[in-house]
Amino acid sequence: MKRKVTLKQIAKELDVSISTVSKALRNSVEISDDTKQKVQAFAKLYNYRPNNIALSLKNRKTNTIGIIIPEIVHHFFSKVIRGVELVANQRGYNVIVGLSNESFSKEVINMQMLANGSIDGFILSISKETLQLQDYHHFDETISQGMPIVMFDRVVNEIECDKVVIDDFQGAKSAVDHLIAKGARNIALITTRDYVSVGKLRTQGYMESLMNHQIDPKSELILKLDDSKNYEEDLDALEQEIRPLFESNDKIDALFAVNELYALSAMKVAKSFGYQIPEDIQVVGFTDGVLSKHASPSMSTVSQHGQEMGEKAAHLLIDRLENEEDEEHYQTVIIPADLVERESTK
Template identity: 50%
Template sequence: MKQKITIKTIAKELGVSTSTVSKALKDSHEIGAETKERIQAYANLYNYKPNHLALQLRNQKTKVIGVILPKIVHHFFSTVIMGIEEGANKKGYNIMVCFSNESHKKEVETLKVLSNGSVDGIIVSVASETLENKDFTHFSDLVNEEIPLVLFDRVINEILCDKVVVDDVGAGYKATMHLIENGRKRIALITTPDHVNVGALRKQGYEKALIESYIKSDDALVVKIDETKDISSQIASVFEHNIDAIFAVNEIYAAKAMKIAKSNGLNIPKDIAIAGFTDGLISEYSSPAITTIAQHGLTMGRQAVDLLIERIENESADFKAKRIVISSDLKVRESTKTSS
């Protein structure tokens, strides 16, 4: 990297002090018009740019926000990241992005790196492994250090910090209700293990809808996917039962279910209706297009970053954790068009 021009070199070259240069560059009234002009002209000529590191050290703030996601090759998370970046940029912040890859260890390490002063605050969606083994000490440490933290989507209730979540119960309810109103009675649920709380919440919504509609729930119709094993065969097992609809808690499961249904010779939506979660490209472009819950990732990202920056810039003494719930919409597509 070429040696950059600094305030010091300008000062030396022009025979003035660094303070004068600094003031001249920010158009201070303290500096005479002529001197100001000389300095500004020189700075312009040599393309002077203030060194961010020096400013950060002086101001004790980085204007950078750390973001830790479980994964990125995923429609929902990439949408959220867009929202975060957009919101951050609007307020003069940049984002540092890291991935936990669903690993507890990596999450702990990453959090440690980010909390050494590289960022002003951190936004996290928790790794599934962390949710499973319930070791949250890295987060409570962070809170103890009073580093601004916002959790989104996959949150930890025990941690006292701002949170942004979707209305998972309501969304599960909405999707299931839609299937029921569609005339479906034997609705399978393809979900995650219980420790992934969003999966558990969506299941609650599913059950609530069944109960309200006087439909007996049947555990045989609920399959909790273990991602370490073959996913397709686990989904296939649900077709051994008598079902007329499937609600999957993400779009991959929904798409896989649809493939299996088709290869079983079933017509969608006639023989079986399918609804998913995460309104991504798969749902939109598959045929038939899949009815899904739109999670509004962009909105979530924006809300999360707004919350965080608010926390960073107004160090309110009395901490009252906020919880924002984003309502989700059902996007009805061909995969659940009425069967009658």
């Protein structure tokens, strides 16, 4: 087992100084061609590679970005990571991943673990618990220590930093617009409680669209679910929650849900009530998931463009890291959310 070779070892072996070796390898003019050749040959032979940690310490720059997300077994978040990794790699950065598991304390701990020199900056999406507690001190601290943050998807106005979001409002609005254009008038909504910003915005988009078309929103058509429950593990429970919506409303002709699971479950429930999709009830979900495409009928959705968000976030962060200008001018990039039409709408 040959350990990694260092400058010092090469220097000793060739009987020159460490400085000479370092310079020779970087082709400095200070070093004679003779010595350069000797050193470079030796280095190649022993497969020398500079130690990253030493470089990081010296340059006070790790070329690593930390990404903190609530959950990784999730189509949207993994797409974001893919986008981040792609850009990071292109631009010479590594990506270190931390999972908050939707928990405030894990988010804080994870950030502290990474903020102590391991990374140059963060890309993150806020956990549900943090959003509920509205405790953002860890973000403030990180930023005030000079470590930039880029937030995506689940962002918060209280923190000044670069952000990447999709246009939740507009996405929801055009989804409902579309349903209305296809003849729907009694459009149900399945959403989450309001503390998750995206749920709130999507709900507002739904409202706006109805208003614009002189349709009165009816509260009995709106179902707000407690998304702290892990419905993914208990599909039946979710369907039980949805069932009353159809039991007490027999005129529903379309349904919009703020995520894929809600939409899919609603579709199942509707089918179990004997409704035909899209003939009796049209359905649109909101997602970047994989279920919609494979559902039967396949489901129309508002697409979240996860990978694009990740790419954009990575560019924003790296730009900020590399441009010394250090402008205090933060931007919020809004990615358009477009409707993917499939079989669940007419």
